[in-house]
Amino acid sequence: MEKSVIRDPGFYVMVGIGLAVMFIAPVMLDLFTIMQFTQYVVLSVFALSLGYIWGFGGILSFGQAAFFGLGAYTFAVASINMGSTTIPMVLAFIIPTIFGAALGYFMFYGRLSDVYLGVVTLVVALIFWKLINHTAGPEYSIGKARLGGFNGIPSIPTLHIPGDTGAWLDPAQMFQVFMAILIIIYIALRFLIASDFGRVSIGIRENETRASLLGYDVRLQKVIVFAIGGGIAGLAGAMWATYQSFIDPNSVSMEMSAKALVWVMAGGVGTLAGPIIGCILLQWLTLKLGTVDVVNSIAVLGAIMMVLVLALPKGIVPTAKMLAMNGWTLWNRRPNRDAVTRKAVKHE
Amino acid sequence: MSDDYNILTTRGLTMQFGGVTAVDNVDFNLREGELRCLLGPNGAGKSTFFKCLTGQLTPTKGTVTFAGQEITGALTHKIVNLGVGIKTQVPNVFDGVSAYENVRLSARRKHLAPLARELTHATLERCGITHLAKREVGLLSHGQRQLVELAMVLAGEPKLILLDEPAAGMTGDERDRLAQLVLESARSAAVVVVEHDMAFIRQIAKFVTVFNRGAIFREAMIEDIMQDREVQEIYLGKQANAA
Numbered sequence: 359m360e361k362s363v364i365r366d367p368g369f370y371v372m373v374g375i376g377l378a379v380m381f382i383a384p385v386m387l388d389l390f391t392i393m394q395f396t397q398y399v400v401l402s403v404f405a406l407s408l409g410y411i412w413g414f415g416g417i418l419s420f421g422q423a424a425f426f427g428l429g430a431y432t433f434a435v436a437s438i439n440m441g442s443t444t445i446p447m448v449l450a451f452i453i454p455t456i457f458g459a460a461l462g463y464f465m466f467y468g469r470l471s472d473v474y475l476g477v478v479t480l481v482v483a484l485i486f487w488k489l490i491n492h493t494a495g496p497e498y499s500i501g502k503a504r505l506g507g508f509n510g511i512p513s514i515p516t517l518h519i520p521g522d523t524g525a526w527l528d529p530a531q532m533f534q535v536f537m538a539i540l541i542i543i544y545i546a547l548r549f550l551i552a553s554d555f556g557r558v559s560i561g562i563r564e565n566e567t568r569a570s571l572l573g574y575d576v577r578l579q580k581v582i583v584f585a586i587g588g589g590i591a592g593l594a595g596a597m598w599a600t601y602q603s604f605i606d607p608n609s610v611s612m613e614m615s616a617k618a619l620v621w622v623m624a625g626g627v628g629t630l631a632g633p634i635i636g637c638i639l640l641q642w643l644t645l646k647l648g649t650v651d652v653v654n655s656i657a658v659l660g661a662i663m664m665v666l667v668l669a670l671p672k673g674i675v676p677t678a679k680m681l682a683m684n685g686w687t688l689w690n691r692r693p694n695r696d697a698v699t700r701k702a703v704k705h706e
Numbered sequence: 707m708s709d710d711y712n713i714l715t716t717r718g719l720t721m722q723f724g725g726v727t728a729v730d731n732v733d734f735n736l737r738e739g740e741l742r743c744l745l746g747p748n749g750a751g752k753s754t755f756f757k758c759l760t761g762q763l764t765p766t767k768g769t770v771t772f773a774g775q776e777i778t779g780a781l782t783h784k785i786v787n788l789g790v791g792i793k794t795q796v797p798n799v800f801d802g803v804s805a806y807e808n809v810r811l812s813a814r815r816k817h818l819a820p821l822a823r824e825l826t827h828a829t830l831e832r833c834g835i836t837h838l839a840k841r842e843v844g845l846l847s848h849g850q851r852q853l854v855e856l857a858m859v860l861a862g863e864p865k866l867i868l869l870d871e872p873a874a875g876m877t878g879d880e881r882d883r884l885a886q887l888v889l890e891s892a893r894s895a896a897v898v899v900v901e902h903d904m905a906f907i908r909q910i911a912k913f914v915t916v917f918n919r920g921a922i923f924r925e926a927m928i929e930d931i932m933q934d935r936e937v938q939e940i941y942l943g944k945q946a947n948a949a
């Protein structure tokens with residue numbers, strides 16, 4: 359529960375798997391699969407952003423794609439104008455963070471209730487989507503970058519080595535850089551959550567009234583958590599933009615926000631491994647179902663989601679953990695019982 | 707009595723919910739280091755009064771002054787940081803985490819981590835719940851949760867402690883321990899205790915305020931209150947109505 363990160367075996371398992379995939383996958387797998395994996399990595403970062411604010415700050419955002427899209431467009435516009443990708447990547451984190459802080463300030467200092475918070479985040483994402491869709495004309499350009507409305511922005515630069523705009527990353531390198539980003543964000547969030555700041559957030563999630571009755575400023579705390587989540591989602595958006603070298607309003611769509619909610623819910627709210635696993639599993643399923651033309655993939659996905667929620671209401675990771683713990687106790691009991699019987703036999 | 711010695715003063719404090727006046731024009735004075743019991747039948751407005759003091763509700767009318775500073779309608783965390791600690795009637799605890807972490811989060815508010823850890827251990831010990839330190843609070847009994855919440859309040863080292871029905875759900879032993887703690891705490895802080903449990907009241911009470919229908923009905927020493935016909939009647943009346 360509150361054990362430190364460095365004593366949690368799960369942490370090492372996750373980082374270990376991450377590092378192994380990062381270094382082994384490019385050697386073992388073909389290009390197409392690597393690019394498929396890259397997509398999962400980007401979306402996992404997006405899933406983490408929601409998994410963090412929802413699971414560890416008690417903030418349920420129905421419009422997390424607003425930050426994803428903001429990051430993506432920030433990166434697209436900045437990198438097209440600058441010709442470099444390093445600073446745009448940083449901006450894609452900073453600008454959504456600032457936007458998250460501003461929106462969070464309005465919501466949390468305005469004492470919006472949870473329901474309204476959900477509605478506001480949803481509406482903000484919708485407004486973004488509408489706005490971007492209306493920027494098709496040539497008059498909507500920022501510097502050299504035309505926003506393109508529903509047509510999107512093409513020819514977004516590929517990531518290059520910082521300081522050397524000629525050194526583009528090939529797909530395998532990009533995969534490795536993105537894996538590194540995912541691992542770093544996972545580690546950073548684990549330590550943030552285990553810090554005193556993170557524990558106060560968890561306290562707020564558990565009981566907001568008590569947190570303020572202990573003297574903590576719940577509003578400020580929530581604004582910070584929300585802003586960090588926004589920044590991470592923005593970074594994922596930038597990764598998405600450079601990976602596809604193209605971005606359109608779909609990145610801000612309801613579907614994008616909903617997907618993140620589904621991943622987190624399926625994987626398990628209150629964990630970080632959960633959102634990642636939920637994202638990969640469900641994206642993979644969507645891909646598999648997409649190849650079968652007979653059934654509507656969205657409908658089947660919806661059905662799977664409902665089964666998951668009913669069968670594993672806590673999500674995949676918490677359920678697996680519980681099963682593992684139960685198995686472990688059962689396993690441990692056997693030798694103990696043997697020891698007791700042996701003792702009893704001895705006494706006779 | 708001069709206001710200079712008062713840690714808490716309310717003037718004309720009123721809280722209305724629609725047509726219901728839950729707290730009605732209350733002038734309340736509490737001296738520094740005083741231990742006060744607040745009695746009154748169900749629905750008399752005791753909990754609502756506490757909520758007005760701690761900023762959980764913004765009073766409709768009147769003022770609250772704490773340690774010489776007006777705090778009427780201030781934000782809860784600001785009032786708490788001035789030195790007010792409250793155990794609410796329905797325990798407000800962090801269910802999903804351990805008792806230790808619950809108390810530590812309170813101690814950590816004012817102190818750096820190492821000192822907070824020490825204070826947490828000391829407070830758990832003081833409240834007799836060291837053996838519960840690692841247990842998840844959501845899984846504890848009502849009485850144990852009350853003790854955890856009390857430990858959280860004490861770890862905040864408040865100048866004014868408000869306890870709303872702290873003995874509810876406690877076993878005899880737990881209740882005796884609580885009475886001990888309340889008396890001990892009253893040496894370093896002002897304490898107001900709301901309680902229905904007469905056995906408990908007898909253990910701790912000196913000066914008593916009785917609420918009825920949101921207003922102060924009587925203020926006197928506990929011996930006089932116990933003999934007071936009218937006080938008995940408001941209690942009995944309510945109970946008769948309820949039955």
Ligand SMILES: Nc1ncnc2c1ncn2[C@@H]1O[C@H](COP(=O)(O)OP(=O)(O)OP(=O)(O)O)[C@@H](O)[C@H]1O
Nearest residue numbers: 723726728746747748749750751752753754755795
């Ligand atoms: N949020 C609220 N909205 C409407 N009415 C309320 C609210 N809170 C309290 N009341 C009403 O105010 C009155 C006082 O309630 P309060 O809880 O303060 O009484 P109490 O003295 O604490 O009673 P008890 O001993 O049962 O805890 C009651 O009539 C109650 O119904």
Ligand SMILES: [Mg+2]
Nearest residue numbers: 752753754795
């Ligand atoms: Mg009450």
